[in-house]
Amino acid sequence: ADEPLVLGIETSCDETGVGIVRGSTLLVDAVASSVDEHARFGGVVPEVASRAHLEAMVPTVERACRDAGVRLADLDAIAVTSGPGLAGALVVGVAAAKALAVGLGKPLYGVNHLASHVAVDVVEHGPLPEPTMALLVSGGHSSLLVVPDVTADVRPLGSTIDDAAGEAFDKVARLLGLPFPGGPHVDRAAREGDKVAIDFPRGLTSGKDLQRHEFDFSFSGLKTAVSRWVRAREEAGEPVPVPDVAASFQEAVVDVLTRKAVRACADQGVDDLLIGGGVAANSRLRALAQERCDAAGIRLRVPRPGLCTDNGAMVAALGALMVERGREPSGLDLPADSSMPV
Numbered sequence: 001a002d003e004p005l006v007l008g009i010e011t012s013c014d015e016t017g018v019g020i021v022r023g024s025t026l027l028v029d030a031v032a033s034s035v036d037e038h039a040r041f042g043g044v045v046p047e048v049a050s051r052a053h054l055e056a057m058v059p060t061v062e063r064a065c066r067d068a069g070v071r072l073a074d075l076d077a078i079a080v081t082s083g084p085g086l087a088g089a090l091v092v093g094v095a096a097a098k099a100l101a102v103g104l105g106k107p108l109y110g111v112n113h114l115a116s117h118v119a120v121d122v123v124e125h126g127p128l129p130e131p132t133m134a135l136l137v138s139g140g141h142s143s144l145l146v147v148p149d150v151t152a153d154v155r156p157l158g159s160t161i162d163d164a165a166g167e168a169f170d171k172v173a174r175l176l177g178l179p180f181p182g183g184p185h186v187d188r189a190a191r192e193g194d195k196v197a198i199d200f201p202r203g204l205t206s207g208k209d210l211q212r213h214e215f216d217f218s219f220s221g222l223k224t225a226v227s228r229w230v231r232a233r234e235e236a237g238e239p240v241p242v243p244d245v246a247a248s249f250q251e252a253v254v255d256v257l258t259r260k261a262v263r264a265c266a267d268q269g270v271d272d273l274l275i276g277g278g279v280a281a282n283s284r285l286r287a288l289a290q291e292r293c294d295a296a297g298i299r300l301r302v303p304r305p306g307l308c309t310d311n312g313a314m315v316a317a318l319g320a321l322m323v324e325r326g327r328e329p330s331g332l333d334l335p336a337d338s339s340m341p342v
């Protein structure tokens, strides 16, 4: 086959991800997570994440090769997340990828984490329509991107001006006494609740705020509103209806995300919307996005939840596209760039 065999390494946060693709066919997606080690701190501790990546790296690469039935010598290229993310965590992946590339004499491709969240969908839904609109929502970012070429041209249209969507889920989960990371727990609790029980604020959706921040997001006001509402209940000695709070909070987040994403498609004349990042695993976000895209005549692509959260397959998928499109490999001076723009 002339499709490139590419191994991708992702260490931008707390998942040590190693994926292998042949072109746009996913062979293996191995992930070792240090999330349990962070849970007792209620958030990702960078130093703990870096050490965990170092310990997990070689076993995860070995497992990926074994499960894919691939020898390192067969690889055509090594791809790695070079940013954005936690500096000390990125360094571990970049160093490992350089070592593999040098040792095997194969080209190295540094990739952008946000672009790879978009590229991963090719392994699930086939060739990416370009331009595509991408809504990336995770613990670290909430962005709308116009993507004319995922390997070379990704344009930011808007982003959060305070908390990321996943961060809001995690903080509200904590207020409700749910474990970290809170997104999946809020999602589950919300299924038993009433999404119109409490009218929480939708940030940057009206008046001057909307004019100035048409495609930006804000979730810190929402988080504060939830916190006030819960505290008032507690002070009145009344029980907190966790499912109703979860459902109403979640609705406020996904209402804004989907409304702005659909509006962005119309504004930019783009007919395809892709949603990625950990929050794209949210069941209500997936349902409401489908409903609104159907109504607006927009095709929606959302990778399966396991490919929405951070993983190595997304890096391998973008690396393979870079090989196929003849992009220049990175030099061995490839940096780990924690604040890398798209």
Ligand code: KG4
Pocket (backbone or CB within 6 Å): 013, 137, 138, 139, 140, 141, 165, 166, 167, 169, 170, 181, 182, 183, 184, 187, 277, 278, 279, 280, 281, 282, 283, 308, 309, 310
């Ligand atoms: O993409 P990701 O794995 O890591 C980052 O790059 O941040 O995203 C993790 C975030 C966490 O904030 C987590 O709570 C959230 O994604 N998340 C969810 C769900 N599953 C994960 N948020 C809402 N609903 C979910 N089902």
Ligand code: ZN
Pocket (backbone or CB within 6 Å): 113, 117, 138, 277, 278, 309, 310
């Ligand atoms: Zn991510």
